Amino acid sequence: MGxxxxxxxxxVEPMRVFWGREHCRNYIFNGNGSNSGGDYLxxxxxxxxxxxxxxxxxxxxxxxxxxxxxxxxxxGSVSILAGDTSAQIVAKVxxxxxxxxxxxxxxxxxxxxxxxxxxxxxxxxxxxxxxGTGTANVTKVVEVQGIGGELGATSGGVELSFEAxxxxxxSDQTGEIVLDDIFAGSxxxxxxxxxxxxxxxxxxxxxxxSGDALTxxxxxxxxxxxxxxxxxxxYDYAGKLIxxxxxxxxxxxxxxxxxxxxxxxxxxxxxxxxxxQKALAVNFKAYLDKSLDQKVNLWVQGDWLQDFSA
Numbered sequence: 001m002g003x004x005x006x007x008x009x010x011x012v013e014p015m016r017v018f019w020g021r022e023h024c025r026n027y028i029f030n031g032n033g034s035n036s037g038g039d040y041l042x043x044x045x046x047x048x049x050x051x052x053x054x055x056x057x058x059x060x061x062x063x064x065x066x067x068x069x070x071x072x073x074x075x076g077s078v079s080i081l082a083g084d085t086s087a088q089i090v091a092k093v094x095x096x097x098x099x100x101x102x103x104x105x106x107x108x109x110x111x112x113x114x115x116x117x118x119x120x121x122x123x124x125x126x127x128x129x130x131x132g133t134g135t136a137n138v139t140k141v142v143e144v145q146g147i148g149g150e151l152g153a154t155s156g157g158v159e160l161s162f163e164a165x166x167x168x169x170x171s172d173q174t175g176e177i178v179l180d181d182i183f184a185g186s187x188x189x190x191x192x193x194x195x196x197x198x199x200x201x202x203x204x205x206x207x208x209x210s211g212d213a214l215t216x217x218x219x220x221x222x223x224x225x226x227x228x229x230x231x232x233x234x235y236d237y238a239g240k241l242i243x244x245x246x247x248x249x250x251x252x253x254x255x256x257x258x259x260x261x262x263x264x265x266x267x268x269x270x271x272x273x274x275x276x277q278k279a280l281a282v283n284f285k286a287y288l289d290k291s292l293d294q295k296v297n298l299w300v301q302g303d304w305l306q307d308f309s310a
Contacts (some may be wrong), residue, residue, distance in 0.1 A: 015158050015258075017192065018050065018242040019265060019284070020123030020148015020204065026141045027133075028115040029086035035136050036082065037061025039140075042134040045104040046124035048252045053104070056134055057118075067135070067209065075105070087113035123148045123240055123307070125204075147208050147292055148239055155279055157302025158243060160258065163187045188260065188286040190241060190300050193271075193279040204281055205265045209237045234287075236258055238262040241284050242304070259304040261289040261297065 022200055027041065034199055040058035047053055055075035061082055066074065090109075097107035102229045108117045119127070121123050126146040133140050166181040194201065202223055206211040211225040229237075241260040248256060268281040289297045292308045301310070 010068070013244045015154075015243040016149045016246055017154060017158060017194075018123060018149060018244070019151055019239055019263070020125070020208075021144055021146055021239040022046075022120045022123055023126040023128075023146025024119035024142070024144040025128070025131075026110055026115055026117045026143050027136075027138045028110070028112075028141065029089065030137045030139060033084070035059060035080075035084075035089055035138075036064070036228075037080065038064030038067050039136040040067050040069065041118070041136050041138065042069075042072070042132045043105065043118055044126050044131045045070075045075065046120050046122040046126075046146070047104050048122060050122060050123060050124060050251070052126075054131075056278050059136070070135070076181045090114060090116045117143060120146060121144065123242075148204050149200075151194055151201055151205070152198065153194075154192045155195045155277060156193050158190060158192040160231075161189045161191065177207055186298070190243070190260065190263070190284040190286075191268075191282070195277050195279050197278060197280055202280070205280070206267060208239075209234070209264050210266060234264045234285075235262065238264045238287055241265075241286075254303040254305060256302070257304055258301050260284060260286040260299045261292060262287040 017254045023044075023046075031036065037059055038061075040056045041214055042054075042179050044052060044054050053073050053075075055073040056069055056070060056072070057076050057078065059080045060066075060077040061080050061081075066077070068074070076097065078089070078092050083173050084092070090113060094107050094109060097105070097118070104122065105118055105120050108119065110116050125148065128142050128145070141248055164186045165184045167184050168178050169180040169182060170176065170178060194205070203213060204226070206223050210229060211223060213221055213223055214229045215221045239262070241263045243258040244251060244254070245256050263284040263286045265284050271279045271281070286299050291310055293310055296308060297310070
């Protein structure tokens with residue numbers, strides 16, 4: 001018998017809660033050969049600690065210097081040649097950032113040879129107008145508006161619920177005896193009560209999904225629900241739900257994270273009391289993400305930042 005210290009694997013496990021969408025913008029080059037060394041693209045990213053960085057990517061032709069625009073952080077460079085066409089520059093952008101291992105963003109091909117997308121890897125709100133485009137001769141179109149972040153403190157725990165759907169197999173010859181069950185799918189949801197109800201968090205979970213925000217003429221912004229999103233697909237408003245254990249201080253250690261790839265928070269109730277804290281009860285329903293490996297494309301437990309492409 002060993003003399004080492006014994007312990008258990010039993011834990012009290014509060015979780016940090018994050019929800020939102022990753023910002024993704026499409027760049028379309030305007031005219032062949034109109035971009036040259038020293039031109040740059042603005043790119044605001046969210047880092048693994050969910051902090052925002054205002055940065056840029058520049059085109060390096062080996063002659064021009066890094067433009068180093070004021071107040072922006074260099075996120076990367078793309079080596080080009082004088083006279084490169086738009087399609088050639090796009091191909092080089094994709095080569096530089098598609099498999100580069102950059103922590104905070106990635107590139108993907110657009111619908112034509114003259115365009116590409118730069119997408120953030122982490123959720124968070126981006127001010128598209130403030131981001132701008134930089135000096136490169138491009139048109140920018142937002143494909144997915146980034147929103148969200150950490151949803152603050154909760155009360156009463158975070159509960160994940162799962163339900164497997166099966167079809168019972170019976171036969172005339174064996175009566176009501178169940179011979180087998182055929183797995184027909186499953187559902188997943190997460191319920192919690194948010195108590196750190198800042199206006200930003202309220203706007204994320206209400207206006208970001210089934211509700212809306214409105215600023216009347218000459219007035220101030222309000223939040224609410226009405227007919228504006230009636231009959232819309234909830235999938236279009238879905239984002240990523242991330243649960244990260246409080247005990248794991250390093251947010252980049254995702255080994256025990258729980259993630260719904262696509263989910264939409266639906267508000268259930270708001271409680272007001274003179275003896276208890278105000279709370280917003282929210283339920284997140286998970287949706288299938290068909291772009292990911294079928295083995296884990298509803299939810300995943302573990303390091304979710306790995307490549308799960310289908």
